[in-house]
Amino acid sequence: MTVRQKSWALHIGLLAALFLLQFILPTYHHGSLARVMVLACYAMGYNILFGYVGLLSLGHALFFATGMYGMGLVIQHLGWPAGPALLAGLAAGFGMALTVGILALRTSGVAFMIVTLMFAQAGYLAALYFGDYTRGDEGFVIQQADRVLAGFDLSDPTNRYFAALLLFGMCLVLTLKLVEARFGQVLVAIRENEERTRMLGYDVHRHKLAAVVASGTTAAFAGAAYGLLFGYAGATFASVQYSIFPLLWVLLGGAGTVIGPFIGTLFMFYLIDLSSGITSAYMLIAGVVLVLLTLFAPQGLAGELRRRRVPWLP
């Protein structure tokens, strides 16, 4: 098998395994895995920017929440049906990513992190400030009647699982395509040496902007889908914590690998799930994992695997 065939076999195999798991998982883990798949899409969106371009954003919750509110508010206040609402979330995320990209890409390095952090903080505060519409921290529930997409009731666990799997499959295949395409290769070149890429005649700024938009829009779509599938939108999803989570998942799973974000999300989701049964201070685990990762495995799980065993991992 060629390297390309091997990597496609691995990722299609993962999707097939997830499809089969639907039939054997107990109810609780069935629901959890659906959540993990949607959140993994968020992480994959984050990974486009952090893993492939090497731009560390501390404000991706802004995009996730923009998608979620873009979807939720038009359902709640304008009475749109689920399909158009999902597209509204996507469009809102696209617009937000383009705006933030144009502004934030004027900076780089640490300034880029702080600018994205500040934009996300402003977005979170705005969600609280316009509490009349967003209901602030308390959030609002999206009624079951509004969660019917193309005849499928998304509040039904089986439908929900398949919708999540479909979304996850789309993100996985698109990311894989992206990595193989010329565009993805230029992104990696920018990560490795920005000056040299510019000298070779590539428009670095345009590629970075396109990456921010792709990353932000994916995150927004994941946010919109999360709101629709689990029937809730709230300001918590805009808070700093939700900007830190994708960073944590991607770092843990392996930045710059296609499968890494899923591994990281799955691992961290269950770690927090287990520890929140023991203590209310479950973010302690997140902190310890972050510190240990930066110290001992900056490449993450899939990254270490690639370094040691499977050099072909995309």
Add this chain to the structure above:
Amino acid sequence: MELGPYLILGFLEGLVTAAVLSLMAVGLSLVFGVMRVVNVAHGEFFMIGAVLAWQIASMIGGHPALGFLAALIFAPLLVAVLAMAADQLVLKRIAYDPERTIVATIGLLYIIQQTVLMTYGPDARPVEAPFNERLSIPFVEWADGGLALYWPWGLGTTSYKLAVIGAAIILLAAIWALMTRTRFGLLMRATQLDRETAQAFAIPVNRVYALVFGLGAGLAALGGVLIVPIQQAHYLMGHDPLLLSFIVVIIGGLGSLPGTVVAALLIGVSDGIISVFFTPTLAKIIATLGVAFVLIFRPQGLFGKRAL
């Protein structure tokens, strides 16, 4: 009450914020200037300062001034030791790489915050001020036959708040003297200027880094101890001051001490005055967007010379 007394009240409250903020921001700025490290856990050092102050004050009985004095001395020292340990155990090992230190300090933030939540609990607890006389402030009005003084209801401050402002001024002067008049200050400035050359001249750069990180954290903790009689100690209290001190350090220009103090005054006082008229949420939205735009369009800050 008319507009004038409101403004004075906002200004005084703003001065107290500015005093604490300047201590914290100078700590953040020192750490960034010398070590080029963006310490996201800085707010948590402020928070443990306050929590330790409660712990120490409640252990020592007797007159409240006694416990407070002990807290003022021991809390910052303990925090400094903790920070130095974090520096040696974590930051030194990742070679102060800018992006990895941010991730590691985010980790430290959660470790510290959640450990406090587990041990100290989610309650907000007060520490009694060593002295707390109410001082009313007069204001002028037109009475028959000219200007007359009167005491508007609610316009006033406490002796403790004035003492906080005084303490901040003394501490800032001490920091300035430390930086410019002592051998340790000289070593710090040399390391800040050029780390490798400093190392080549046998300056123990590693020890300077650890001490600077401890000093920065200690200053944040001092701010925490000073604020705790006014605002209760709580495990999430580090969040807002962290954001504000980032704003101050960025507006003031990174690594510039006078710029930091001026920006702290500007931000603290305008925060005080704005929150008299607007909701705090709107004030915070304006402030965060302001910082983002300063970084985008004037990355060296309003007073600094060097970009981030």
